[in-house]
Every structure is written in C-alpha cells, then in structure tokens.
Amino acid sequence: xxxxxxxxxxxxxxxxxxxxxxTYQTSGFNGLFWYQQHAGEAPTFLSYNVLxxxxxxxxxxxxxxxxxxxxxxxLKELQMKDSASYLCAVLNTGGFKTIFGxxxxxxxxx
Amino acid sequence: EAQVTQNPRYLITVTxxxxxxTCSQNMxxxxxxxxxxxxxxxxxxxxxxxxxxxxxKGDVPEGYKVSRKEKRNFPLILESPSPNQxxxxxxxxxxxxxxxxxxxxxxxxxxxxx
Numbered sequence: 001x002x003x004x005x006x007x008x009x010x011x012x013x014x015x016x017x018x019x020x021x022x023t024y025q026t027s028g029f030n031g032l033f034w035y036q037q038h039a040g041e042a043p044t045f046l047s048y049n050v051l052x053x054x055x056x057x058x059x060x061x062x063x064x065x066x067x068x069x070x071x072x073x074x075l076k077e078l079q080m081k082d083s084a085s086y087l088c089a090v091l092n093t094g095g096f097k098t099i100f101g102x103x104x105x106x107x108x109x110x
Numbered sequence: 111e112a113q114v115t116q117n118p119r120y121l122i123t124v125t126x127x128x129x130x131x132t133c134s135q136n137m138x139x140x141x142x143x144x145x146x147x148x149x150x151x152x153x154x155x156x157x158x159x160x161x162x163x164x165x166x167k168g169d170v171p172e173g174y175k176v177s178r179k180e181k182r183n184f185p186l187i188l189e190s191p192s193p194n195q196x197x198x199x200x201x202x203x204x205x206x207x208x209x210x211x212x213x214x215x216x217x218x219x220x221x222x223x224x
Contacts, residue, residue, distance in 0.1 A: 008150075031211065042200060042215035043153070087152065091211050096141050096160065096204070097168070098213060102152035 002026045004101035006088050011107045012078055020073045020104045022088035034062050034073045035087040043087055083108045112137045116201050116216035124224050131186045131219050133201030141204045142184040146197040159184055191223040
C-alpha cells in the first residue's frame with residue numbers, strides 16, 4: 001500500500017526552531033515535496049528533495065533519506081505567520097501522481 | 111500573472127443536481143489534476159490529465175467526470191452530486207517533464223451538497 005505519515009499537530013514558540021517529520025511508503029519515488037497551506041487557502045510550494053540530504057532555502061530546510069523513507073521540514077526563527085498546515089507529498093514514478101499526507105497543523109505562539 | 115483559476119469558489123447545491131466546477135490555467139502546463147480535501151484525510155486525487163484528450167483516474171474518481179478538450183481548461187463534473195461529495199476541491203497544474211513537478215493550485219472551491 002501507499003502511506004504517508006506526519007504528526008497531526010505541533011505547537012512551537014515564536015523565534016524557536018521546529019522540525020516536522022514525515023515517513024512514507026509508496027510504490028515508486030520521484031521526489032518529495034513540502035507545501036504550506038494557510039487556513040482556507042491553497043497549498044503553496046515550499047521545497048523539493050529527490051536526492052538524499054539537506055536542502056536549505058532561507059528559514060526553511062528540508063531533509064530526505066530515501067533508504068529510510070523519511071523526510072523532515074525544519075523551520076527556523078519561527079514567526080506567527082508560519083502558523084499553517086504543512087503537507088508532505090511524494091511524487092510517484094510513471095505518471096506524475098502526487099500523494100499527500102494528511103498534513104501537520106503548526107501553531108506558533110508568542 | 112501566472113495562475114490557476116477555479117469557479118465557483120463556493121457552492122451550495124442539492125442532491126442530484128448536476129454541476130460543473132471549472133478550472134483554467136494560463137501557464138501552458140500539460141499536466142492538470144483535481145483533488146478533494148477533507149479533514150484528517152489530506153488531499154486525495156480525483157482525476158488527472160497529462161495533456162489534451164488524455165485523462166486518468168486518481169484515487170477517488172467515483173461520482174466524478176472530467177474532460178480535457180483544451181490545454182488550459184480541465185473542468186470537474188458531478189453528474190449527480192451526493193452529500194458525501196461535500197468537500198473542498200482544488201485544481202492544480204504543472205509543467206510535465208519539469209524537474210520538480212511542483213504543483214500550482216487554484217484557490218479552491220468549497221462545495222456543499224444537501
């Protein structure tokens with residue numbers, strides 16, 4: 001079967017660092033995405049990993065280990081506007097099929 | 111401005127009354143897809159299209175139809191809506207063959223079927 005797991009909710013403090021984990025089991029792998037989705041809005045692209053290792057983009061970093069079926073999104077210097085849902089998604093081979101996890105709702109408190 | 115446009119954004123309808131949710135993109139993307147989003151379940155793919163006249167089922171296609179007569183448009187058709195199709199729907203597109211396959215989403219259409 002195909003499965004993507006991530007925590008349902010997390011809470012962190014403004015200015016801190018938070019790590020959101022994602023584990024996946026999918027039939028085929030052509031890359032892993034992280035999307036951000038504010039309440040009532042469309043998801044927007046944050047990062048893409050296809051090779052093992054860390055990709056850094058400003059305050060956000062994403063890590064991938066293909067052998068472990070594991071990724072995390074690291075958010076540094078948290079701001080109130082980072083309160084949102086973070087969606088982990090895997091792109092399957094052979095057809096541009098993107099499978100999404102249920103998302104992690106992050107609450108940033110002052 | 112590059113965008114994916116969905117209409118209507120909000121709709122309340124009754125069981126059995128056919129409806130169409132339109133989706134249009136202006137980025138010349140080959141690939142388009144429809145998702146529904148329900149609490150606790152995340153985004154689930156309904157149908158997708160790799161190019162004009164090429165469509166295929168996603169994970170939850172029952173009760174839906176699509177067509178791709180033009181590259182920019184990918185309407186979602188509910189022939190006989192039922193209450194279990196009450197959901198938030200997103201259309202998305204990407205450039206097939208692009209390295210990342212990053213999806214660009216429309217703003218969403220919230221559908222309620224009574």
